[in-house]
Amino acid sequence: MANIHNKNYKLCFICSIAINYLLLVNLFMNENFEKNWTQNAVEEAEAVSSISCSGHGRAFLDGLIVHGKAICECNTCYGGTNCSKLLPHCMVDADSGDPIFLEPYWMKNAARSAVLISGWHRMSYEFSDGSLISKVLKEHIRNVHAHVGNAKTDGKYIIFGVGATHLLNAAVHSLSSYGSSTPTKVVASKPYYPVYKEQIEFFKSDNCKFIGDTTMWKNNDGSNVTYIELVTSPNNPDGQLKKAILQDQGQNVKTIHDLAYYWPHYTPILQPADEDLMIFTLSKFTGHGGSRFGWAIIKDEDVYKRMLTYIDMSTYGVSRETQLRVLKLLKVVLSGNENKNAIYEFGYNTMKNRWIRLTNVLSQSTYFSIQDLNPQYCSFSHQLRKPSPAFAWLKCDNVLGNIDCYDVLKTFNITGRAGSLFGGTDLNRYVRLSLVRSEDDFDLLLTKIKKLVDVESKDL
Numbered sequence: 001m002a003n004i005h006n007k008n009y010k011l012c013f014i015c016s017i018a019i020n021y022l023l024l025v026n027l028f029m030n031e032n033f034e035k036n037w038t039q040n041a042v043e044e045a046e047a048v049s050s051i052s053c054s055g056h057g058r059a060f061l062d063g064l065i066v067h068g069k070a071i072c073e074c075n076t077c078y079g080g081t082n083c084s085k086l087l088p089h090c091m092v093d094a095d096s097g098d099p100i101f102l103e104p105y106w107m108k109n110a111a112r113s114a115v116l117i118s119g120w121h122r123m124s125y126e127f128s129d130g131s132l133i134s135k136v137l138k139e140h141i142r143n144v145h146a147h148v149g150n151a152k153t154d155g156k157y158i159i160f161g162v163g164a165t166h167l168l169n170a171a172v173h174s175l176s177s178y179g180s181s182t183p184t185k186v187v188a189s190k191p192y193y194p195v196y197k198e199q200i201e202f203f204k205s206d207n208c209k210f211i212g213d214t215t216m217w218k219n220n221d222g223s224n225v226t227y228i229e230l231v232t233s234p235n236n237p238d239g240q241l242k243k244a245i246l247q248d249q250g251q252n253v254k255t256i257h258d259l260a261y262y263w264p265h266y267t268p269i270l271q272p273a274d275e276d277l278m279i280f281t282l283s284k285f286t287g288h289g290g291s292r293f294g295w296a297i298i299k300d301e302d303v304y305k306r307m308l309t310y311i312d313m314s315t316y317g318v319s320r321e322t323q324l325r326v327l328k329l330l331k332v333v334l335s336g337n338e339n340k341n342a343i344y345e346f347g348y349n350t351m352k353n354r355w356i357r358l359t360n361v362l363s364q365s366t367y368f369s370i371q372d373l374n375p376q377y378c379s380f381s382h383q384l385r386k387p388s389p390a391f392a393w394l395k396c397d398n399v400l401g402n403i404d405c406y407d408v409l410k411t412f413n414i415t416g417r418a419g420s421l422f423g424g425t426d427l428n429r430y431v432r433l434s435l436v437r438s439e440d441d442f443d444l445l446l447t448k449i450k451k452l453v454d455v456e457s458k459d460l
Contacts, residue, residue, distance in 0.1 A: 239389025
C-alpha cells in the first residue's frame with residue numbers, strides 16, 4: 001500500500017509540474033501576443049504606404065486588391081497602374097470642396113498622426129460614463145480654439161455630429177417652432193451655401209421652411225413669425241466675413257453661425273467668435289473630410305439638450321473610432337512637433353500661393369475676374385493678412401452676352417459649381433471654383449484657366 005501511495009504522490013507531483021509548465025508557457029505566449037499584437041497591422045500599413053503611385057495617387061488599406069496587392073487610386077485626370085499617365089481632354093474637377101490640400105502636412109507627420117485600433121476598442125455603444133462624447137476630445141477642442149482665438153468656449157456646451165451638415169440640420173430642427181400654425185422661416189444671405197436650402201427641402205419638415213435671401217426680410221414686420229438666420233463666415237462661396245442681419249430688427253430671430261472656414265488657413269482671425277450657436281467641421285480644419293466629424297458650441301442649455309436629442313435619435317452619436325482618430329489629430333495639431341502653429345502656417349502658405357498664382361493668370365483677362373478681399377489684421381498671426389478663401393468666386397463679364405458662366409467654363413473642360421445654385425438665376429454669371437483640392441487638381445485647373453484667358457479674344 002505504501003508503494004501505491006508513493007507512486008500516486010509521484011504521479012501527482014509530476015502532473016503538477018506539467019500543469020505549471022503549461023501555465024507558464026501559456027502565460028508567456030499571452031504576454032508575447034500582447035506585446036506584438038500590433039505587428040501584423042503595422043506591416044500591412046507600411047506595405048500599402050510604400051506602394052508608388054508616381055505622386056499622382058495613393059494606395060489604401062481598404063482599397064481594391066489585385067493579385068494580392070493593393071492598387072493605386074489615381075487623382076483626377078491621371079490613370080495607369082501607377083497613375084503616371086496624364087489623361088488628355090480630361091474634365092478638371094473644381095466643384096468639390098474636398099480639402100486634400102492638407103494631405104502633404106499629414107504625410108510629413110505620418111508617424112505622429114497614425115492610429116492603430118484594436119479589435120476590442122470601445123465596443124460598447126457608450127463611454128463608461130454613459131455618454132456618447134469623449135470628454136478628452138472635447139477638452140482638446142476647447143484647447144484648439146483657445147490657441148487659435150477663433151471661438152470662445154468657456155461656459156458653453158459642445159456636442160459632436162457626423163460632419164457640419166448633420167449639425168446644421170440638428171440646429172435648425174432644435175430652433176424651429178413646434179405646434180405653430182406658421183412654420184419657422186429659414187433665411188441666408190446671397191450668395192449662400194446651397195445645402196442650406198437643399199437639406200431643408202429634402203427633409204420636408206412642417207416646422208420650418210427655407211424662404212431665401214435674408215435681405216428680402218430685413219424690414220419685414222415679422223412680429224408673429226419666427227426666423228432662423230444662417231450666417232456663414234467666411235462665406236461659402238465668396239469668402240466674405242459675414243454678420244447677422246435680422247437680429248437687430250426687433251424680430252423673433254434665432255441665428256446659426258456656420259464657421260467652417262474661420263481658420264487661419266483661409267482668413268485673418270479678427271477676434272474670438274462669441275455667438276449663441278456656432279458650428280465647426282474637422283474637414284476644413286485638418287482636411288479629414290472622410291472622417292465625417294463636426295462640433296457645435298452652444299450657449300443655451302435647452303437648445304443644447306434639443307440638439308443632443310436629435311443627434312441621439314438620428315445617429316446615436318459619432319463612432320468611437322472617429323472620435324479616437326480626431327483626438328489623435330488634435331494632439332498632433334496642439335503639439336505641432338515643437339511648433340503649435342505648424343498646420344496653420346502650412347495651410348495659409350499653401351492657400352496664399354494658390355491665390356497668387358490664380359490672380360496672376362486672371363489679371364491678364366478682361367472677361368473673367370475673381371473676388372478681391374481686403375487685408376485685415378489677424379490676431380492669430382499678429383500680422384496684416386489678405387484672406388485666402390477656399391473658393392474662387394469667378395465672374396464672367398457682361399460683354400460675353402447672356403450666357404451661363406458655368407457653361408463657358410465647361411467648354412474648356414472645367415467643372416465648377418454653378419452660381420445659380422447659390423441663390424438664383426441672377427447669379428448665373430458666377431461659378432464657384434474649389435481651390436482646396438490636391439496640388440494636381442489645382443495645377444490642372446490653372447492650366448485650363450490659362451488656356452481660357454489665351455483664347456478669350458475669340459468668340460466664345
